[in-house]
Structure formats: structure tokens, C-alpha cells
Amino acid sequence: MRACLVILAIFGLAGTVQAADCPRSLDERRSELAALLAVAPPPAPMPIASPRPPGAVVNDDGVRLPLTEGGAAILANDWGRCQRGGGCEPELRQEILDHFPGFGATLVAGWLPGREAALYRLVDDRSGAVTAIGGRPFPSPSGRLAAVVAGDNPLAWAGTEIWRLGGPVPAPEWEQDAPAPADYTFAGWRGDDLVLLAANRLGPGQTAPLAAALVCAGDSWHLVHNTAAPWLAALASPSGRRHALVRPGAVIVWQDGEQVYSAPAVVAGLASWPDEDTVVFTTPGGGTLRLRRVEAAWRPE
Secondary structure: OOOOEEEEOOOOOOOOOOOEEEOOOOHHHHHHHHHHHHOOOOOOOOOOOOOOOOEEEEOOEEEEOOOOOOOOOEEOOOOHHOOOOOOOOOEEEEEEEEEHHHHHHEEEEEEHHHHHHHEEEEOOOOOOOEEEEOOEEOOOOOOOOEEEEEHOOOOOOOOOEEEEEEEEEEEEEEEEOOOHHHHEEEEOOOOOOOOEEEEEOOOOOOOOOEEEEEEEEEEEEEEEEOOOOOOOOEOOOOOOOOEEEOOEEEEEEEOOEEEEEEEEEOOOOEEEEOOOHHHHHHHHEOOOOEEEEOEEEEEOO
16 A cells, blocks of 8 residues: 655644543654555444434424433524514524434534524533534544534534543544634544544545544644645655645645645646745646745745
8 A cells, every 4th residue: 555645734722622642652653644544535434323312302492302310401592483473583593413322412503594504512411511512523433532524514613623522511622723624524533543534525426545634642633634635736845844735726835734825726736846935836838836935925926
């Protein structure tokens, strides 16, 4: 199985997160990651879920979830009141998306008008505690963790997240709000410390190597990109600190694991890095597009 070039990107954390605890370092996992990212992913498994918990009620007034410790959790909306002539525009309608018996929670979505966005929440089956979450969770094999991937939740506002389950309430362990993870969809867990991510914009029937992976190493999660896909081409600068990538309709420059330039462009490929501060792309008509770093900013020439 051929190895492929990977670029490590360690992003900042959004909000308060728990520290991960994974014994192996990222360097120890590089060959494993290269082999995994070189193959096309299998179809992603769906979360282990049932449509709704027994006794749940969904109507124009909201969602009512019976609790195992007695009583019920009620997530109300104003849809019913407005439909009954309340003289207002409905703002939110609650719906049950999934029930996860394995970690004892129900996923409820609150849809905004026109279903332009959704608010996702996990409701604890025992206590009724409500936790806002970025989208549909994919539990790890042990059920102790769950991945939420931005590309699977186009109507949500959050990014890509790793959640720790099994405590009094679910808690975020890693979060990334940058635009890049929205290019990916969930492709599967490998154990409890590695999440495979597939390209989000492949057409029907198209396959490609995996686009990236989330890997737990040391005390953090890391996003590792596969420059073989979904990008058309990738090239490192002379020092190896910078990488240029060509995607359909765009060019991207990374430096030390951070995206420092991205812009729409029609290019055919990568020509060269004449020096650390200059990268040259080829264009479909046989010409070139040159990007140059001037005063810490990348600009086309």
C-alpha cells in the first residue's frame, strides 16, 4: 500500500475542553496514518440509534421525553401557539432526530424558519439535562466518545468536535471552528483514538482517498490532512515549512500547520517554489499564477 504525504495541522481549541490522554505521540503514528489515508473509505456507519425513546411525544407544542428517573423533559416551541392564531411568526420547531440507548441520550433539533439552520441538543434520558452539541454524533466503538463532523451538519453553526460521554453530562474534549473541517464528512472510527474523514464534495459514485483524520496523540487531538485528496496537487516549499495546495477552483497555502492563504482561482497545477516566499501555479491556458509573501501577507502577482 503506497504511503502518501500528510500535513499536520494543530488548531486552537474553542471554548473549554477536557485534556485528552493518549499514550502514543504523533510521530509514532505517522506510518499508520499514511497507510490509512492512502485508501478510499468504506461507507460511513450510521450512529447506533433508534428513531425515538419509548413514550416520547412530538406535537405542535414541542417535544416531551419521559425520563428513567421519573418525570419528563419538555422542550417547548411556539409553533403550536402561532398555528392556533396567536398572531406571531413561528420561530422554532422541535423534532427528535435520534435516540442513543448506548449513552442514554436523545438528539433533538430545533429548526428555525425555512429550515435554514438547526440547534442540536442532547437530552439525558435520566435527568433531562440538556447539552448543546454541534450536530449528529457518531459514537466510538467503546461508546465513551463521539465525533461530530461539520460536513455532516450543513445547517449547524458549530465546527467539528470530539465529545466525551458517560459522565453526568456530555462534555467537549476537542473543538475546531475553522472552515477547513466543513470539507469533510465522517468516515469511521478506528478504535477510540482515531476518526477518519472523507471528502465532502465528491459527486455520486465518485471515490477518493480519505481526506483527513482526527488522531489523539499525547494530550490533544490533531487534524492531519491527506494532500493526495481531495486536492488536485500539493507541493512543499524548499524548507518544508510551507505547502501549497490546488483544489477545484481554489488555491491554499499552509505554514507550520496553519492555513495562511486561501482564495478562489482557476489553476491547472503547481509549478514550483522558487524560494520560501514565492509559489508558482500553472493555469489552464499554459500561463502561470504567482503568489508572493510580502510583509507577512500572501498576494497574487
